[in-house]
Amino acid sequence: MAMTSQLPRAAGLGEGPEHVLEVAGLKVAYAGVEAVAGISFSVAPGEIFGLLGRNGAGKTSTISAIAGLRRPDAGRVRVLGEDALSRPEVLRASLALQPQQASLFPRLKVRETLETWAALYPAPRDVDALLDEIGLAEKAGARASRLSGGQQQRLLLATALVGDTPVVVLDEPTTGLDPHARHAVWDLIRRAQAGGTTFLLTTHAMAEAEEMCDRLAVMHEGRMVAAGSPAELIARYAPGGVVSVRTSLAGLADRVRERFGAAVTAAESTGRSGRMRFEVTSDEPYAAAEWITGMDGAADVRPRPATLEDVFLRITGTTPEPGPEQEEEQ
Structure with missing residues (x-):
């Protein structure tokens, strides 16, 4: 999301809405080609909700519209009960995004990176406490460019968590990570969820979706073709x-x-x-x-x-792309 002046706190943070995120009839098209074809879903407070699908299924276009990076061609997005499309200030204060192609400022030090992002929010988390939580306290004075790939991914996740927003959106958060780094990111997400954060994440990795998501929507060619918990989907389709x-x-x-x-x-x-x-x-x-x-x-x-992979095969008729755990076996 664009770096702007300090953001106002969203209205209704303490009201406990039934759904923190509601998407209805969302459509996104590029040059007349529909990338997202009228999908609808809602996310409950404290839930990890996943969008599962192959690359090109419409996942990134969906979250780009939800996060305000692209105005949808049709549909409604509500965050904490507020219309996020007509009230962008509510969206900015209530939702943080880690894009798939996110990058760090290489010359900024680790603590400086989090302090920069924290300055965008009215009530951010304590930077030193967050550094300790993500296991980078000893790297606080190191430049971001000197971190390993797994450490950089943890720092990127922390830039989405530092604002202490009720909703965090993650686009393919573990792509390219080795097993140790991947599980470290999963652990950070679970701990944030235990603290009350709601997550919307995209993934093409079946094991990640089955391991991490309370509920998920399977996307195929811009459409939502199935939704439910991993266990419900397996019971229904396999x-x-x-x-x-x-x-x-x-x-x-x-x-x-x-x-x-x-x-x-x-x-x-x-x-x-x-x-x-x-x-x-x-x-x-x-x-x-x-x-x-x-x-x-x-x-x-x-x-x-x-498994969830069997469900994906059954309802889409296509083989899922290999997730990180499958790529390591090849």
């Missing part, structure tokens, strides 16, 4: 479990599809061996695994609990 099957017979997936119908994902190659992999969603995965094992050509048949 009840029971999943059976993973590897085979060297290309026709086996078709034979299983005849038995299980649309619950079979598309077959895909698993490497030079020529083997194919496909998965079957079933209410009774162990019984299904036994049935498949008895078929000629079936190999490495493994039943397992369903």
